[in-house]
Amino acid sequence: MESLEQIKVRIEAAMSGANIEIVQNASPSQQHSLKIDNEHAFDVAKWLHDDPALRLDFCSNVTGVDWLDRTLKKTVKVKKVVDGEEKEVTETIEEKIPGYLEAVYHLYSMTHKHGPVIIRMRTADRIQDAGLPSLTPIWRSAEFQEREIFDLYGVRFDGHPDLRRILMWDEFEDHPMRKDYGEPDDYEYEPTPHDDVLEKAKGHYASRPVEEELKPS
């Protein structure tokens, strides 16, 4: 199979205006991925599916990722004039990256027996019902998994044939896999609490009368 760089070049040649970015994966798996822009996502996905050399006809996995707001610290060498002399000074620059939600698709080809090619799409922000184009019309196997992302992360997939919650009940309003999800407080009875559970269980401890606390135990 061709490399991601080659695929990127071919996509950009086939579709003018498509903004493809290679997202590096520094882990030992070295599974780099293609970030495709939301506007052209559907056409790019269709192209990946139909291109005779790639024929990525099987979408094995779709998952969501939640990225909170974060600050990246970079050390940059900057040339500065200090006391009339030009010197190289290292400065730390803080770059603020606003949070977003991500949908990741793992694509394989049954025809050519190659893969995976990993594509990602990112929402603009982390608001309720942040939108992404649905790829279910191209890969039917994405239907339930996009519903799962909708349920657990709160990403709205435009063009999905049947976008409903799949795991939690319909009346549920939260998105449990988001990193800022606060679970309901049902820690009334924790006989052996520790760590996070201990903190939550403390809220349910009966407060003892003051005079009892003064007594030596």
Add this chain to the structure above:
Amino acid sequence: MSEGIDEELRSKLQQQGVWVTSMQELYNWGRKNSIWPLQFGLACCAIEMIATAASRYDIARFGGEVFRPSPRQADLMIVAGTVTKKMAPQIVRLYNQMADPKYVIAMGACAISGGPFKQGYNVLKGIDRYIPVDVYIPGCPPRPEALLHAFMELQRKIDEQKLGGADKAAHLDPDQPSEFPVPAFGKHDLEPSANPDVFHPPKLERV
């Protein structure tokens, strides 16, 4: 043992071929040897429950082999496995649909407290938050022997139930509830998150 009968006399009569019993003893003897469980399983504990019903462990030895697919015909609910919050209302509804007298065995860590999934947002922290439980069996999952032990404990419990008097069995007391409110799906959790009439967690004293 039946009250009001001298044990020695009873034993002598039995030697002569006369069997003396009481209504209560006969009634409980019949009930405890034909406990029909409700046929449903929720997770891996259900596999152990199936093994208990199959020939090797053979729950039929205790009169419990008739797994009923309808709650109307069942005496015993074996809550075998993780109860998710999405499933909990259906469990309570099934319990309400069972005819009195009815009993509940909470099988395994999940049914007792949520078990290894206790801190999950989707798992009910014990079925005893909504319905009364008669026998708890720990284990993950409990072995078939443990389920049989729970079954025998339940038989003992049934044997001790009284037909009359102040401490009569709950199903004979019209003041005792036989149905419990079904929790509703709320915006963030089940509503209510526990039934305060049923769920009485021990107050923990901490220093």
